[in-house]
Amino acid sequence: MSASFELPALTQTGLEALLRGLAGNPSAPPEVLVRLVAADVDRSALARRRDLPANAAAALADDRDATVRSELASHPTLPPAVQVVLAGDADPRVRGRLAEGAEYFTTVGVHGHHVPDPLPREVYELLARDPEPKVRRALAFNRRLPDDVRARMLDDADSRTAAIAATEWPLAPTGRIGELLSRVTGASGRQMLLMHLDGPLPAEAARAIIADIDAAAGAANSEGLLRQVAEVADLDDGLADRFLASAGLRATVAANPTLSAEHVAELAGDPDNEVRAAVVARYGLDPVLRESIPVDYDDRSSKSVGWLLTESLSDQDRLALARSRHQIFRKTLAMRPDLPDEIVEILAGDESFAVRLFVCERQPNAPGRLLAQIAEQWTSYSRWDMLAHKNFPAEAADRLARSAEVRDRAVAAAHPGLPADTVEALLTDDEATVRGRAATNPAVPADRLIELLGAADSAVAAGAAANRLLPVTTMHHLLDQAGL
Numbered sequence: 001m002s003a004s005f006e007l008p009a010l011t012q013t014g015l016e017a018l019l020r021g022l023a024g025n026p027s028a029p030p031e032v033l034v035r036l037v038a039a040d041v042d043r044s045a046l047a048r049r050r051d052l053p054a055n056a057a058a059a060l061a062d063d064r065d066a067t068v069r070s071e072l073a074s075h076p077t078l079p080p081a082v083q084v085v086l087a088g089d090a091d092p093r094v095r096g097r098l099a100e101g102a103e104y105f106t107t108v109g110v111h112g113h114h115v116p117d118p119l120p121r122e123v124y125e126l127l128a129r130d131p132e133p134k135v136r137r138a139l140a141f142n143r144r145l146p147d148d149v150r151a152r153m154l155d156d157a158d159s160r161t162a163a164i165a166a167t168e169w170p171l172a173p174t175g176r177i178g179e180l181l182s183r184v185t186g187a188s189g190r191q192m193l194l195m196h197l198d199g200p201l202p203a204e205a206a207r208a209i210i211a212d213i214d215a216a217a218g219a220a221n222s223e224g225l226l227r228q229v230a231e232v233a234d235l236d237d238g239l240a241d242r243f244l245a246s247a248g249l250r251a252t253v254a255a256n257p258t259l260s261a262e263h264v265a266e267l268a269g270d271p272d273n274e275v276r277a278a279v280v281a282r283y284g285l286d287p288v289l290r291e292s293i294p295v296d297y298d299d300r301s302s303k304s305v306g307w308l309l310t311e312s313l314s315d316q317d318r319l320a321l322a323r324s325r326h327q328i329f330r331k332t333l334a335m336r337p338d339l340p341d342e343i344v345e346i347l348a349g350d351e352s353f354a355v356r357l358f359v360c361e362r363q364p365n366a367p368g369r370l371l372a373q374i375a376e377q378w379t380s381y382s383r384w385d386m387l388a389h390k391n392f393p394a395e396a397a398d399r400l401a402r403s404a405e406v407r408d409r410a411v412a413a414a415h416p417g418l419p420a421d422t423v424e425a426l427l428t429d430d431e432a433t434v435r436g437r438a439a440t441n442p443a444v445p446a447d448r449l450i451e452l453l454g455a456a457d458s459a460v461a462a463g464a465a466a467n468r469l470l471p472v473t474t475m476h477h478l479l480d481q482a483g484l
Contacts, residue, residue, distance in 0.1 A: 016041045017458035018478055021465030023049075025475070030056070032475045035484045047071040054079045066091040073097035076116035080123075087123045092132040099127045099139035118144040125149070133158040140164035147173075154183055167192035174199045181209070187221035191228045200258050206233035210242070227252045234258050247272075254278035268293050280326055283307045287320065297327040299354050304332040315340070322346040327355065334358035341365055353377075360386050372396035379407070387411050398422055406431045413437035420445075427452070432459035439463025453478070 019039045022028060023046040028036075030053040036046055037059040046052070047060050047068050052075065060072050061082050072078070073086045074097045086098045101116050119127075119142075127139045128149050139145060140153055140161055153165035166172075166180045167189050174197055184190050190209065194201060206229050213222045230243040230252040240263060243253045251274040253259060254267045268279045268289060277295045279285070305328055313321070313336075321333045322343050331354050333339070334347045347359050348370045360366050360374045361382045368391040375386045375396065386392060387400075394417025401412035401422050410433045412418070413426045418441060426438035436459035438444075439452050444467060452464035453474075464470070465478065 013458060014454075014456070014461055015482055017462040018453065018465045019482060020045065021462035022470075022475060022478060024466045025468060025470060026466075027468040027470065027472075028475060029472055032472065032479065034059075035476075035479045038484050039482065043068045044071045047075065050075075050077065054082070057082045058085070061085045061089075066094060069094045070097045074100075074102055076114065080120040083119055083123050084126075087126045092130075092135050095127065095130060095132070095135045096138040098123070099130070099135050099142060101142040101144055103143075115143055121146070128153060133161055136161045137164055141168050143168075143170055154180070163189055168196070169193065170196050171198035172196045174202065177201065177205050178208075181205070187213075187225035191221065191225045194225075194228045194232050197232055200234035201229065201232045203234050203236050203239055206239060223248075231256055235260075251275045251278045255282065257283065265289075277328070281305050281328060291325055295326060295328075297352075299327070299352050301354075303328060304335065305329060308332045309335060318343050319346075327352045331355045331358055335362050337362065337364075339363060339365075360389070364390075366391060368393045368396075375400070375411075384411055387415055394418065401426060406434065409434045410437050414440050416442045418443055427460060432457075435459045436463035440466050440468070442467065442469050444469075450474075 019041045023036050034056045037056050070093050073094050089095050103115050150165050154162050156162045163184050166183050230249045235258045243249045254275050255278040276293050280293050321329050334355050335358050344363050344365050348367050360371050371386050371392045397412045397415035400408045413434050414437045423441050429435050439460045440463045452460050455461045
């Protein structure tokens, strides 16, 4: 496209569609994004961009639309100066979004789960003194909140803020467990706190909680609290015997890392499948013993082995786990980002659908044949990312593009390997979502992309403006025509 390219006369609606699409174009350079800040359209998509330039972020922090500022506040990597501005925003919804520090996903063909960077110290201090309790409550949920700020929030005038600050303390210091638990009312609050201890719950503290539970027999959530205590308590003989005497707690005790080796060996032969499964998942269990324990797994279960996601594994360890008799180990292994082709191939042929699904969702070297197979059976959000995977076969995308299901066509429409006639058919689809996605397809020829920018259909025009192959010169020309 040349710099002399001109669109036909556009309506205000058509121009807004182009600007919206341009705001979401993954190839838009910083100077284009800065110019778009002045566009008189919804800039929420612009505020969500991970590559947002600092000067554009600063401008959006003063946007008249609180929705835009709120979207910006949830951005995980804003410049500190912008975060300071948002911490003083007039709208408590904006300050709350900033305070929360919500975790986020990146989805570029392979899922990634992330915790935002820490906020500046000045921002934590400002938000901890915010006059609106809802903002302070949001801050209490922030996983990056410094310990000394969190400790001060335990004395917050708002009792709910204090309770959240206690129950959401990541790796709560065991030395302060008595104080923290005393500030939390109700079994569910205590249970939340026990999930974040930095070590085993001291036996004395465990007995005190059990005494409270016994005194309030039948109280709501007391059963869940007792189960949590059984899982994290530093077990002595008395506590172990107390918990093991209850059939409903045996599986929980089997997962407790302080359980004696004698009890572990006994529970490995327990008649309850759930108890044996808990023994199998224990960290440091002898591999020979683990493989000798029979367990039946529910393929629909969301359970995984937490320690296996971070444990340093040798090639031999990974190979042994990929061939383990236990589905939960093969499934958890499939979530790791460090698997070689040999292991991925083994897991790609696993008998368990859950294992094969995680290969497709997490592995950058997932086989194309498996991606196509799972995408045809799976309807959850990750299906979009499977299609965006570099190994997804074009012929499979073409089949989905001809489906009677709108979701199938929408998922397939952006695949770069689609034949030209398929893309053209999708550009005239009955559904606007499908048409817009098809216009973003990088397989659209350059001259056809020019035509689509001038389409009367706003979905197609916006999709064309979002096409990552749109030349930067054309982006600037669009902005010139918009007077930006």
